[in-house]
Amino acid sequence: MIRVLVVDDEHLVRSGLRLILEAAPELTVVGEAADGAGALAETRRLRPDVVLLDVRMPGTDGLTAAPELVATGAKVIMLTTFDQDEYVHRALRAGAVGFLLKDTPPRDLAAAVRTVAAGNAMLAPTVTRRLIDSFAERGPARRDAARQRLGQLTERELEIVREVGRGLGNAEIARRLTMSEATVKAHVSRALAKLQLANRVQLAILVHDADLL
Known part of the structure; x- marks a missing residue:
């Protein structure tokens, strides 16, 4: 319930x-x-x-x-x-x-x-x-700041984070990237911790701010 x-x-x-x-x-x-x-x-x-x-x-x-x-x-x-x-x-x-x-x-x-x-x-x-x-209207300063923050992530984490930015759930990301759902979840959790974000929505906003899609 x-x-x-x-x-x-x-x-x-x-x-x-x-x-x-x-x-x-x-x-x-x-x-x-x-x-x-x-x-x-x-x-x-x-x-x-x-x-x-x-x-x-x-x-x-x-x-x-x-x-x-x-x-x-x-x-x-x-x-x-x-x-x-x-x-x-x-x-x-x-x-x-x-x-x-x-x-x-x-x-x-x-x-x-x-x-x-x-x-x-x-x-x-x-x-x-x-x-x-509104994402489309944001300027280069915001984009560059977002990209700098995302620079903390590993290549694999960044790959997964991009899929979060596309609105995909863990199961969908796992199928697309050929990995286990548990692995995807672990990478997302680490990315959130590194970036000090509360949830996937904030992570998706950051990806859009960085214009990575």
Whole structure:
């Protein structure tokens, strides 16, 4: 069973999300919070697998709380009515592995929680398009800085990291590069540690920043 914490400042929104998630197989809502500070307290107490986190809330907002929530080991999906580039970039760099709009259909919302719980990223289609467009607009300074960071990696690690940047999971990378899934996972873990990144989404962003694809 995938344990979910729902965080939103509006009670009706939290109730609606709870109904949607608990109607889906393999999902259970273990708690709720009304702001980022409450989310952190409940995450430490309840140890959810996934935190569904509103971006804009009074007090401690979702973007501020995200890094601390990620540090607990929870996987964070940002949920908002706004698909602004600033929010997407800040959320992903904070360690969130999902970014969805509040008009996401119930079935897709439940699927996103399962996807993120399994260790993969999930972005709303409109968010993905805008994020890709923004990569194309970045200048040489950012590219060179990203390439310098990636220079810490071995040739094999860099080969695998490129596939992460293409959005492939460990099993897909293993098949493409003819190696075991466990080996791929080990290389990804070492790359994340060397680069001091929280997750595969941040790793993929760095690959795109370096224009290695």
